[in-house]
Amino acid sequence: MSPGHNTKTYPVIRFEKGEFTRDSLELIGEEPLMIRVDDKSYSVVMRTPGEEEAHAVGLCLGEGLIDSPEDITTIGYDRDIDPNLIDIWLTPERRKLIPNLLKRRTYVSQTSCGICGKKMMEDLNQVLKPADPGFEMEMSRIFECMKQLSEKQSIYPRTRGSHAALLFDDRLEVVSFSEDVGRHNALDKAIGNLFMKKILNTARLLVLSSRISYELVQKAARARLPMIISKSRPTALAVDMGKSLNMTLACAFESRNLIIFSGDARIKREAGQN
Numbered sequence: 001m002s003p004g005h006n007t008k009t010y011p012v013i014r015f016e017k018g019e020f021t022r023d024s025l026e027l028i029g030e031e032p033l034m035i036r037v038d039d040k041s042y043s044v045v046m047r048t049p050g051e052e053e054a055h056a057v058g059l060c061l062g063e064g065l066i067d068s069p070e071d072i073t074t075i076g077y078d079r080d081i082d083p084n085l086i087d088i089w090l091t092p093e094r095r096k097l098i099p100n101l102l103k104r105r106t107y108v109s110q111t112s113c114g115i116c117g118k119k120m121m122e123d124l125n126q127v128l129k130p131a132d133p134g135f136e137m138e139m140s141r142i143f144e145c146m147k148q149l150s151e152k153q154s155i156y157p158r159t160r161g162s163h164a165a166l167l168f169d170d171r172l173e174v175v176s177f178s179e180d181v182g183r184h185n186a187l188d189k190a191i192g193n194l195f196m197k198k199i200l201n202t203a204r205l206l207v208l209s210s211r212i213s214y215e216l217v218q219k220a221a222r223a224r225l226p227m228i229i230s231k232s233r234p235t236a237l238a239v240d241m242g243k244s245l246n247m248t249l250a251c252a253f254e255s256r257n258l259i260i261f262s263g264d265a266r267i268k269r270e271a272g273q274n
Helices: 052-062 092-097 118-125 139-152 183-197 214-222 236-244
Strands: 007-016 019-028 031-037 040-047 072-076 085-090 163-169 174-180 203-208 227-230 248-253 257-262
Touching: 031 052, 040 052, 040 183, 052 072, 052 085, 052 183, 052 214, 085 092, 139 163, 139 174, 139 203, 139 227, 139 248, 139 257, 163 183, 174 183, 183 203, 183 214, 214 227, 214 236, 236 248, 236 257
Parallel strands: 031 085, 203 227, 227 248
Antiparallel strands: 007 019, 031 040, 072 085, 163 174, 163 203, 248 257
16 A cells, blocks of 8 residues: 555455455555654554644653643654654653653554553553533533534545544534544544644543543543543443543443443433433
């Protein structure tokens, strides 16, 4: 697959109704991205090409390497020279604040299963803050937002192989959307886009196509997002973390079914609901 292409069409043979036929299917692209911090390898992720700068910045925010755009002096990326390599340079002041985090170089980031060591979890938990109260939404709006996620997914209907992350502001207007072969990557890209525009503080609701895992709660908490809704149930560890951070975690499916795991006060009941 050529660098920068997010899908590729492959010839296939179908067996349906007792007959073999030739066909072609579009598959989602997957390539490695090396993220270097201060000219040293920090992370390798398998991702769908596109939004590399937002992806790298979102990952750095989620892992505690940066707190604001001002922590970055330069982002080095040239698609023509090497589309699978990006450099992030931090300010000297920021480097002094995160020596333990920078020691985790050569860490290979999650793409589907998400494996965290206890030490890494402890380091990240120290930089997470409880979500602010105040944001609320009607239950019916949740299903509207879930519908928008499906409508915005252009790669998934063609490939059946992508994940997506959709961010809304307090008026429930879309502020960022990304789609990628990896659910962590999709969220990093969606957050990174807002972070680089310096408007991440406008985001309130995160809607995911995948299950809510510990790592996704961690990334959302770093982005100061109070609510996560997904199409699949969260893990037990994700719920524990969500509760400890005053976050709302829920899953919505089959158009009108909703399960709330934590932070139910943010979801307004409608007439006739208990």
